[in-house]
Amino acid sequence: MHVSIVGSGYVGTTVAACLADLGHEVVNIEIDQEIVDTINAGEAPIHESGLADRIAEHAGTNLRATTDYAAVRETDLTFLCLPTPQAEDGSLDLAVMRAGSESLGRALAAKADDHLVVVKSTVLPGTTEDVVGPILEDESGKRVGDDLELAMNPEFLRMGTAVTDFLEPDKVVVGATSEDAAATLRELYAPIVDREATDLVETDIREAELIKYANNAFLASKVSLVNELGNIAKEYGADAYEVLEAVGLDDRISERFMRSGLGWGGSCFPKDVDALRAGAREQGYDPALLDAVVAINDAQPRRLVDSLAAHVDLEGARIAVLGLSFKPGTDDIRKSRALDVIEYLQDRGAAVVAYDPVAMENVRPKYPEVEYAESAAAALADADGAVVATDWPEFDDLAFDGMVQRVVVDGRRIDVDEESLEVYEGLTW
Numbered sequence: 346m347h348v349s350i351v352g353s354g355y356v357g358t359t360v361a362a363c364l365a366d367l368g369h370e371v372v373n374i375e376i377d378q379e380i381v382d383t384i385n386a387g388e389a390p391i392h393e394s395g396l397a398d399r400i401a402e403h404a405g406t407n408l409r410a411t412t413d414y415a416a417v418r419e420t421d422l423t424f425l426c427l428p429t430p431q432a433e434d435g436s437l438d439l440a441v442m443r444a445g446s447e448s449l450g451r452a453l454a455a456k457a458d459d460h461l462v463v464v465k466s467t468v469l470p471g472t473t474e475d476v477v478g479p480i481l482e483d484e485s486g487k488r489v490g491d492d493l494e495l496a497m498n499p500e501f502l503r504m505g506t507a508v509t510d511f512l513e514p515d516k517v518v519v520g521a522t523s524e525d526a527a528a529t530l531r532e533l534y535a536p537i538v539d540r541e542a543t544d545l546v547e548t549d550i551r552e553a554e555l556i557k558y559a560n561n562a563f564l565a566s567k568v569s570l571v572n573e574l575g576n577i578a579k580e581y582g583a584d585a586y587e588v589l590e591a592v593g594l595d596d597r598i599s600e601r602f603m604r605s606g607l608g609w610g611g612s613c614f615p616k617d618v619d620a621l622r623a624g625a626r627e628q629g630y631d632p633a634l635l636d637a638v639v640a641i642n643d644a645q646p647r648r649l650v651d652s653l654a655a656h657v658d659l660e661g662a663r664i665a666v667l668g669l670s671f672k673p674g675t676d677d678i679r680k681s682r683a684l685d686v687i688e689y690l691q692d693r694g695a696a697v698v699a700y701d702p703v704a705m706e707n708v709r710p711k712y713p714e715v716e717y718a719e720s721a722a723a724a725l726a727d728a729d730g731a732v733v734a735t736d737w738p739e740f741d742d743l744a745f746d747g748m749v750q751r752v753v754v755d756g757r758r759i760d761v762d763e764e765s766l767e768v769y770e771g772l773t774w
């Protein structure tokens with residue numbers, strides 16, 4: 346099929362390269378000329394395992410990028426993969442979705458044939474039909490249900506494993522206004538949804554929109570619950586990891602997303618949970634549980650610093666922070682818990698020396714006063730204490746002998762030779 350994809354960030358680029366790999370003719374429409382040039386040169390604009398190879402293979406044949414929305418007219422359907430960030434008050438900011446929908450609608454005005462528009466961005470219920478649809482109708486002169494179809498197809502990929510998550514998902518969710526639209530997406534995704542391990546969920550647009558938020562809210566809540574149980578376990582002197590490993594053996598609960606510690610960050614959980622809370626309030630519902638989920642998450646970095654302060658006088662101390670990215674395998678620092686840890690340490694008078702295998706250059710402009718070390722060992726050298734903020738595999742089995750005081754508080758449960766330390770404390774165990 347001929348597919349256009351508006352927005353070529355994490356999601357749009359991954360979807361484009363993977364659909365090209367499945368044999369479709371794909372064009373990315375992107376306002377950033379540098380991203381367009383990168384893709385057309387056969388290179389990946391973001392780092393994701395398996396992405397560069399796919400772009401190199403398909404660019405110039407069945408994958409290309411352009412800044413010109415006119416390209417949509419040569420395609421059967423368009424995915425909107427535009428950002429849906431948070432406004433100041435935490436609510437969903439649809440400005441980019443509106444602008445992209447206007448440009449798309451204007452380009453579609455000159456297309457004689459019918460067209461299908463699929464929203465892949467994470468948007469609250471009602472956005473596709475009440476915001477995107479009317480803009481497309483106004484700008485294109487087409488009518489939804491006549492020569493324009495709408496669908497909503499949320500994305501569940503994770504950063505770091507985007508390509509395999511897209512090609513081998515647990516589920517593909519399709520909300521559509523018509524059977525024709527659903528049939529088009531079934532055909533597009535045939536190699537994926539025909540896999541035994543992938544469920545195809547066909548539903549209405551409103552449900553598809555909410556499934557994405559419910560999914561992220563569930564996972565964020567699970568981590569916050571695990572963190573609360575971990576905090577309680579620690580008070581009792583029990584090991585939360587042993588407790589939760591046993592709990593996870595119940596297949597109603599599952600052993601995944603059971604790692605307690607510093608909490609969740611990244612570009613999605615925080616913004617999506619906040620957007621859902623704001624949306625719920627707008628609908629007149631008070632989301633008390635989701636408020637608590639956020640409050641628990643926000644408390645963990647301070648708890649980590651308080652735990653360290655119980656062993657080290659932080660005023661004037663040199664403290665190593667190991668890990669800066671919001672999770673291992675990425676240089677993304679958006680809403681990383683490590684940044685809160687740095688701020689709490691600085692508030693208490695500590696000098697921070699940080700190390701991360703890939704994320705330091707992203708943190709440096711934000712915190713120029715922090716010292717950035719070349720390795721974990723260099724960060725630990727002469728430190729009066731250390732905290733672990735990201736569970737990078739290379740932090741397992743570190744040597745701590747260069748520290749002035751061998752005190753480590755671990756927010757992520759790395760593998761540590763406890764005998765080599767004066768104090769080793771887990772945040773939740």
Ligand SMILES: NC(=O)C1=CN([C@@H]2O[C@H](COP(=O)(O)OP(=O)(O)OC[C@H]3O[C@@H](n4cnc5c(N)ncnc54)[C@H](O)[C@@H]3O)[C@@H](O)[C@H]2O)C=CC1
Binds near residue numbers: 357380444502503
């Ligand atoms: N990053 C992730 O892991 C996931 C993100 N999502 C959702 O997918 C959506 C997209 O997220 P990302 O890909 O992470 O965003 P992103 O910020 O990485 O990429 C968006 C791209 O759109 C481009 N753009 C902005 N305005 C444009 C316009 N008017 N026309 C054409 N291009 C334009 C930007 O230059 C940028 O390259 C969001 O709703 C997000 O919540 C969903 C699942 C996973």
Ligand SMILES: O=C(O)[C@H]1O[C@H](OP(=O)(O)OP(=O)(O)OC[C@H]2O[C@@H](n3ccc(=O)[nH]c3=O)[C@H](O)[C@@H]2O)[C@H](O)[C@@H](O)[C@@H]1O
Binds near residue numbers: 605610614
């Ligand atoms: O909507 C999105 O953008 C995506 O958000 C998350 O993906 P991602 O943010 O890439 O990362 P995760 O692996 O889910 O981790 C999120 C955060 O939770 C933390 N986490 C995760 C699991 C766990 O057991 N404990 C824990 O603290 C991680 O350290 C990280 O800070 C979801 O897992 C994806 O399904 C979803 O598509």
